[in-house]
Amino acid sequence: AGTFLSVRDLHVSFRTEDGIVRAVDGLSFDLERGRTLGIVGESGSGKSVTNLTILGLHNPMFTSVEGEILLDGQELTTAKESELERLRGNKVAMIFQDPLTALSPYYTVGRQIAEPYMKHRGASKKEAWDRAVEMLGKVGIPHPKERAKDYPHQFSGGMRQRAMIAMALVCDPDLLIADEPTTALDVTVQAQILDLLKDLQQEFGSAIIFITHDLGVIAEMADDIMVMYAGGAIERGTARDVLRAPQHPYTWGLLNSMPRINSDLGAPLAPIPGSPPSLLKPPSGCRFHPRCTFQDRVGGNRCASERPLLAPDRASACHLTAEQKQTIFIEEIKPR
Numbered sequence: 001a002g003t004f005l006s007v008r009d010l011h012v013s014f015r016t017e018d019g020i021v022r023a024v025d026g027l028s029f030d031l032e033r034g035r036t037l038g039i040v041g042e043s044g045s046g047k048s049v050t051n052l053t054i055l056g057l058h059n060p061m062f063t064s065v066e067g068e069i070l071l072d073g074q075e076l077t078t079a080k081e082s083e084l085e086r087l088r089g090n091k092v093a094m095i096f097q098d099p100l101t102a103l104s105p106y107y108t109v110g111r112q113i114a115e116p117y118m119k120h121r122g123a124s125k126k127e128a129w130d131r132a133v134e135m136l137g138k139v140g141i142p143h144p145k146e147r148a149k150d151y152p153h154q155f156s157g158g159m160r161q162r163a164m165i166a167m168a169l170v171c172d173p174d175l176l177i178a179d180e181p182t183t184a185l186d187v188t189v190q191a192q193i194l195d196l197l198k199d200l201q202q203e204f205g206s207a208i209i210f211i212t213h214d215l216g217v218i219a220e221m222a223d224d225i226m227v228m229y230a231g232g233a234i235e236r237g238t239a240r241d242v243l244r245a246p247q248h249p250y251t252w253g254l255l256n257s258m259p260r261i262n263s264d265l266g267a268p269l270a271p272i273p274g275s276p277p278s279l280l281k282p283p284s285g286c287r288f289h290p291r292c293t294f295q296d297r298v299g300g301n302r303c304a305s306e307r308p309l310l311a312p313d314r315a316s317a318c319h320l321t322a323e324q325k326q327t328i329f330i331e332e333i334k335p336r
């Protein structure tokens with residue numbers, strides 16, 4: 001164990017025609033080997049940008065990155081493209097919502113899984129092909145020997161997802177970044193893929209960053225949870241703590257908008273009113289304040305003027321006192 005990925009005060013901004021978009025604004029977190037960190041948030045919260053930045057997949061022409069990303073002791077924000085190339089698909093791999101972003105239509109599935117193994121491990125064509133077939137077997141593709149010769153379009157959506165996972169894991173990465181990998185799949189296939197990822201994590205021991213807007217998926221997968229809003233982390237903790245006793249009004253809103261699996265009535269969804277803020281001109285103070293109904297409990301103008309930060313010793317970035325957070329959750333949020 002021990003910290004394997006350490007992100008410190010990360011700022012990522014894009015230059016656009018309309019101005020500077022501050023997509024990630026002061027983010028810090030750590031990840032230990034073999035653990036799964038679930039990052040949850042609405043689109044535009046910065047969760048995908050953070051992970052593309054870790055992989056160095058941002059466009060340097062339009063993007064400015066500040067802060068530190070230490071992966072196994074190596075600083076990535078200043079790494080050369082050639083160094084990042086050596087990491088991608090090797091030490092760090094990624095799976096996406098749409099496998100067709102990762103798989104080319106022009107090559108067989110087997111060849112595409114074999115390629116990173118040749119590139120990073122110096123394997124021969126034959127060794128790499130055998131490894132590809134082995135990986136297809138591991139991800140549960142029947143008749144892997146034959147199916148390796150197929151093209152992606154000959155696979156079903158769920159099978160393509162499995163093939164992409166095989167490609168991501170072929171070099172036994174230390175870190176797997178999964179960005180909404182099951183969002184497009186139906187519920188049954190989704191459950192199968194999540195089970196597969198858990199089994200493979202046991203076998204490969206990779207740390208996983210699992211990005212999703214779905215708290216149900218997070219509950220299934222994550223050891224730790226970080227909730228992001230408008231480019232920053234607003235709550236983090238063990239999955240157990242965050243799901244059982246969340247401390248931030250935004251997380252309360254997320255939980256309340258989740259269907260209750262164990263409720264016969266299927267409690268009505270209560271989406272969080274309002275919409276995520278523009279990152280061209282983020283709100284002052286607490287970025288959630290335009291949508292938050294608890295500002296009067298903090299008092300004064302504090303929520304609109306002072307940005308609450310997520311200190312290492314504090315699980316949520318909100319001006320409410322620890323006692324208020326606990327009481328409000330137990331008495332007003334939970335019973336809903």
Ligand code: SF4
Binds near residue numbers: 288295319
């Ligand atoms: Fe709401 Fe204020 Fe807490 Fe922000 S700091 S979440 S506005 S109570």
Ligand code: MG
Binds near residue numbers: 047179180
């Ligand atoms: Mg995304």
